[in-house]
Amino acid sequence: xxxxxxxxxxxxxxxxxxxxxxxxxxxxxxxxxxxxxxxxxxxxxxxxxxxxxxxxxxxxxxxxxxxxxxxxxxxxxxxxxxxxxxxxxxxxxxxxxxxxxxxxxxxxxxxxxxxxxxxxxxxxxxxxxxxxxxxxxxxxxxxxxxxxxxxxxxxxxxxxxxxxxxxxxxxxxxxxxxxxxxxx
Numbered sequence: 315x316x317x318x319x320x321x322x323x324x325x326x327x328x329x330x331x332x333x334x335x336x337x338x339x340x341x342x343x344x345x346x347x348x349x350x351x352x353x354x355x356x357x358x359x360x361x362x363x364x365x366x367x368x369x370x371x372x373x374x375x376x377x378x379x380x381x382x383x384x385x386x387x388x389x390x391x392x393x394x395x396x397x398x399x400x401x402x403x404x405x406x407x408x409x410x411x412x413x414x415x416x417x418x419x420x421x422x423x424x425x426x427x428x429x430x431x432x433x434x435x436x437x438x439x440x441x442x443x444x445x446x447x448x449x450x451x452x453x454x455x456x457x458x459x460x461x462x463x464x465x466x467x468x469x470x471x472x473x474x475x476x477x478x479x480x481x482x483x484x485x486x487x488x489x490x491x492x493x494x495x496x497x498x
Contacts, residue, residue, distance in 0.1 A: 318395035327386035334386045336375040352394035418470040419444045
């Protein structure tokens, strides 16, 4: 089976005729209707959209075979997936998050840093999460300044570490004697 990409999540039931709230993770929210049957994460269940309409910050959708509020309530929280090859091709310098996860992360000097764990967006732009070879997980802005190169074919991203991170990794823990510049 090819890689599955999460494109939507079913929310609470909406009304009494089997409709649900649907949050999509696609650039065009209505694209989920064009992908054909959507799959559960394990690929064992299929969901075919019957109707979709826009709501305030989500879609309201009905699925074929789901006709009552009780049936709709049982779908709450299910993530919906499509095969990676069903997604449209990306432009240059555009990437699906799923294509970046697992890539090696190296410094601009070519030194191994770790692996890409995830791409997050908490509202202020994309953040790349890297699991380093040692130490704590790094969360860095996913910008051209910090990630100047993404080489999908080579399986790596190049990271230009911000100065404050480079300085932290070079500095040894400071020590001082009692009463010298450190609070107790």
